[in-house]
Amino acid sequence: MRHVLGALALTAWPAMAQMDHGDMQMQGGKPPADARDPHAYSGGVSLDEGPYALPGPRQLKLADEHLFYGVLAERLERVDNGDDQALAYEVSAWAGRDYDRTVVKAEGDIEHGRLAEASTELLWSHALTAFWNSELGVRYDTGHGPDQGWLAAGVSGLAPYWVELDATAYLGDDGQTALALEAEYELLLTQRLVLQPAIELTAFGQDDAERGQGRGLSELVAGARLRYEFSRQFAPYVGWEWSAALGKTADLARDEGESTQDTRWVAGVRFWF
Known part of the structure; x- marks a missing residue:
C-alpha cells in the first residue's frame, strides 16, 4: 500500500510544480470601505460616542461599570479558654467597582x-x-476603658507566596498613635480541607493606663484554624489561638491583676456571599 501511495505522489508532483500560483485567491487584501477600525477603541472612542456608537438603548456594559459587593464572615465562633466561654466575630463587607470601594470591618467579643x-x-x-x-x-473602639475614635490609613494585599497582609496606622484621641500588622496564609491540605495560620501584632505610641495601652509593642496574637469547605462559601472550622500582652501593656495588666497570656480553643463557621 505504501508503494502505491508513493507512486501516486510522484506522479502528481510534476503537475503541482507547474501550477500557476498567481491564479490562487490568498487570504488578505484590502478591507471593505465600511469596515470598523480594530484599534479605534484605544483612541478614546466608546460605545456611547464616536463613529461606532450603537443605536438605541445600550445593551452591553463592561465589567468596570458594574457595582459589585461582598460580605465575608471570617470568624463567627465560640471561644473556650478553660475558665470562661464567649462568642467572637470578625466580619467585613464591601461595595464598589474595580478601583474604588467602600469597606466596613467589624470584630469583637460577646461575653455573658x-x-x-x-x-x-x-x-x-x-x-x-x-x-x-x-x-x-475611621475606626471606633468600645470595651476596655473609655470609647476611642481613630483615623486610619493602611495597605492590604497579597504578598509573594500567597501571604495575605494588612498594615494599618492609626491616629487617636489625645495624640495617641497605633500600628496593627496582620498576616495569614491558607494551606490546602486537600481541595476542601484548609489550614489557616494567622498572626497579629499591635503597638502604641504612648501610654494610656485608662485603656490599658502601653507604649511600644502591646499585644501578640497567633493561632491556626482548620476548616472544611462544604462549598467555597460555607466552611465550619476548629482552631487554637494564643495571645500575650507585651512590654508596658503587660505591666499595666499585672497592676490590674489581669493575666498577660491567654490560650483559647475555638469552633465556628466561615462563610461569604
Whole structure:
C-alpha cells in the first residue's frame, strides 16, 4: 500500500510544480470601505460616542461599570479558654467597582450576653496595583476603658507566596498613635480541607493606663484554624489561638491583676456571599 501511495505522489508532483500560483485567491487584501477600525477603541472612542456608537438603548456594559459587593464572615465562633466561654466575630463587607470601594470591618467579643469589646472601621479602599489596596477611613473602639475614635490609613494585599497582609496606622484621641500588622496564609491540605495560620501584632505610641495601652509593642496574637469547605462559601472550622500582652501593656495588666497570656480553643463557621 505504501508503494502505491508513493507512486501516486510522484506522479502528481510534476503537475503541482507547474501550477500557476498567481491564479490562487490568498487570504488578505484590502478591507471593505465600511469596515470598523480594530484599534479605534484605544483612541478614546466608546460605545456611547464616536463613529461606532450603537443605536438605541445600550445593551452591553463592561465589567468596570458594574457595582459589585461582598460580605465575608471570617470568624463567627465560640471561644473556650478553660475558665470562661464567649462568642467572637470578625466580619467585613464591601461595595464598589474595580478601583474604588467602600469597606466596613467589624470584630469583637460577646461575653455573658453583652458586648465586651468591639472595633468597627469604615474605610475607602483604592486599588494601587493588581494585588494591593490602600485604605483610608475611621475606626471606633468600645470595651476596655473609655470609647476611642481613630483615623486610619493602611495597605492590604497579597504578598509573594500567597501571604495575605494588612498594615494599618492609626491616629487617636489625645495624640495617641497605633500600628496593627496582620498576616495569614491558607494551606490546602486537600481541595476542601484548609489550614489557616494567622498572626497579629499591635503597638502604641504612648501610654494610656485608662485603656490599658502601653507604649511600644502591646499585644501578640497567633493561632491556626482548620476548616472544611462544604462549598467555597460555607466552611465550619476548629482552631487554637494564643495571645500575650507585651512590654508596658503587660505591666499595666499585672497592676490590674489581669493575666498577660491567654490560650483559647475555638469552633465556628466561615462563610461569604
